[in-house]
Amino acid sequence: MRSIRHHLSLILPLFAILFCIEYLMVFDRITESHEKSLKESYSIILVADRSAKLSDISHRDTLIERVEKIDAENVLRRIKADMNPESAEKIRSIMPLFFSIKLKRYADGERIERLRSELISIPGVRDVHIFEKVHDRLYAMLLFMKISFTVFSVLIGAISLLLLVKQMTIWQFEHRERMQIMSLFGAPVWLRSGVLFRLAVVDALLALLFVVSALLYLVNDPGVVKLLDAVGATPERLFRFDDITVLAGVSFAIAVFSAGWVVLRFKEEQ
Amino acid sequence: MRNVIEASALKLAYPRHEPVIKSATFEVRTGEFVFVTGASGSGKSTLLKSMYGSMPLSGGELQVGGIDMDSISGSKLYKLRRHIGIIFQDYKLIREWSVEKNVMLPLIIAGFPKDVCRAQAQKLLTHVKLSHKSDKYPPELSGGEQQRVAMARALAHNPFLILADEPTGNLDDYSSQVVWNLLERANEELETTILVVTHHIPEMFSAHYRHLMIENGVVYEIH
Ligand SMILES: Nc1ncnc2c1ncn2[C@@H]1O[C@H](COP(=O)(O)OP(=O)(O)OP(=O)(O)O)[C@@H](O)[C@H]1O
Numbered sequence A: 001m002r003s004i005r006h007h008l009s010l011i012l013p014l015f016a017i018l019f020c021i022e023y024l025m026v027f028d029r030i031t032e033s034h035e036k037s038l039k040e041s042y043s044i045i046l047v048a049d050r051s052a053k054l055s056d057i058s059h060r061d062t063l064i065e066r067v068e069k070i071d072a073e074n075v076l077r078r079i080k081a082d083m084n085p086e087s088a089e090k091i092r093s094i095m096p097l098f099f100s101i102k103l104k105r106y107a108d109g110e111r112i113e114r115l116r117s118e119l120i121s122i123p124g125v126r127d128v129h130i131f132e133k134v135h136d137r138l139y140a141m142l143l144f145m146k147i148s149f150t151v152f153s154v155l156i157g158a159i160s161l162l163l164l165v166k167q168m169t170i171w172q173f174e175h176r177e178r179m180q181i182m183s184l185f186g187a188p189v190w191l192r193s194g195v196l197f198r199l200a201v202v203d204a205l206l207a208l209l210f211v212v213s214a215l216l217y218l219v220n221d222p223g224v225v226k227l228l229d230a231v232g233a234t235p236e237r238l239f240r241f242d243d244i245t246v247l248a249g250v251s252f253a254i255a256v257f258s259a260g261w262v263v264l265r266f267k268e269e270q
Numbered sequence B: 001m002r003n004v005i006e007a008s009a010l011k012l013a014y015p016r017h018e019p020v021i022k023s024a025t026f027e028v029r030t031g032e033f034v035f036v037t038g039a040s041g042s043g044k045s046t047l048l049k050s051m052y053g054s055m056p057l058s059g060g061e062l063q064v065g066g067i068d069m070d071s072i073s074g075s076k077l078y079k080l081r082r083h084i085g086i087i088f089q090d091y092k093l094i095r096e097w098s099v100e101k102n103v104m105l106p107l108i109i110a111g112f113p114k115d116v117c118r119a120q121a122q123k124l125l126t127h128v129k130l131s132h133k134s135d136k137y138p139p140e141l142s143g144g145e146q147q148r149v150a151m152a153r154a155l156a157h158n159p160f161l162i163l164a165d166e167p168t169g170n171l172d173d174y175s176s177q178v179v180w181n182l183l184e185r186a187n188e189e190l191e192t193t194i195l196v197v198t199h200h201i202p203e204m205f206s207a208h209y210r211h212l213m214i215e216n217g218v219v220y221e222i223h
């Protein structure tokens, strides 16, 4: 009974930490796709003289990811059919260039306005057309949720870490006597702290097992799947097997670090 | 004969305290059986501590097994301790380990295979008349029984030196006799050097023992 409680006091904080990490990863994945679709819902078309340089435009603003030249030949070919070649050639020479601008991330209206005035001030740029679907509110909500969940998770993580440290202090107290005696008989560090590391690794493994089973359960729950569907996410977004590697790494790192902390704090008393 | 222990002008003091041992100069040669006596609080246990490296020297010199205890480093100290058998005044048994595993401790540290450790532990538990308690845990034993387990543990790895702090302090006459016989046998058959702190020197040793006495922080040689 006593030993179960001792294990739980390490496993529970570990479980909480792992769950938070998984949650953040999932949230990141879900919002990432939303952000992407939001970002693409802007279309910015720039009209410029032939003298305008592509590199001038793309380095003008940090928001710009890339600039693509829009091929106007198609349009020209169609007009050309009804015209004599000379006038077609003339049109070609005076026809402006069209560029499509892709953004790095979603930006609000104010920022887009700033971008427009930046672009328009480039020599040779005649006009900037921005076709936007207003997503400001949705995006603000997404951002708010992301920030609040991160803060929340960090808080839970911090509290869990505090609990872990407290548990380690108890461990240190409990294992001190045995480590003391073993050291008096000349046991090397690895031998006298072996039990501690074994305990830590077992607990890390158990916490990992619990988290993975909880996630697998959630992924297979019809209610959760429906909910995910509603936000446009698939169960794969919720849980990937790659995640286990990350969670296992964190779990073992914390456990071994905690045990190492106890071992390092050990001092032979007189 | 080589000196197993060599102390000269040895001074021992706890931090922020008056020295417990002000001056100790003596030597113990291989195969000797030495008794250390002195009033309670005179510094007998403290003197033993310095010999297994648990008490830094405040002055003078001390060598154990040819190793200078003043400058001894971590791993060298552990190596030395693996060849010393200690019976602590407060036994220092590991309470979450069975009696058998406690006796196996020095052998586990020496790296012997499990079955060898177990067989040797059983042999020694038989010597101290405790083989029927080998699966028990220290808190389930009487003080005298725990003391005999500590005795078995100190002998388990055939150390070159045994440091015993009042090994019969809690024992009746019969059990005391068992302990003295074991120490004498180790001393005679294996030439183990033995240093025993005690209040009563048993009569059986009248012939060939040496006797150190601590008084007012000074170690005197009686025999
Ligand atoms: N850790 C310590 N810190 C400070 N003083 C100590 C410490 N341990 C022992 N002392 C003091 O050192 C003196 C000698 O103690 P020590 O244990 O060596 O006596 P002893 O001769 O073994 O006594 P006993 O026969 O009662 O076991 C005592 O006055 C004791 O109070």
Ligand SMILES: [Mg+2]
Residues within 6 Å of the ligand: B044, B045, B046, B089, B165
């Ligand atoms: Mg004492």
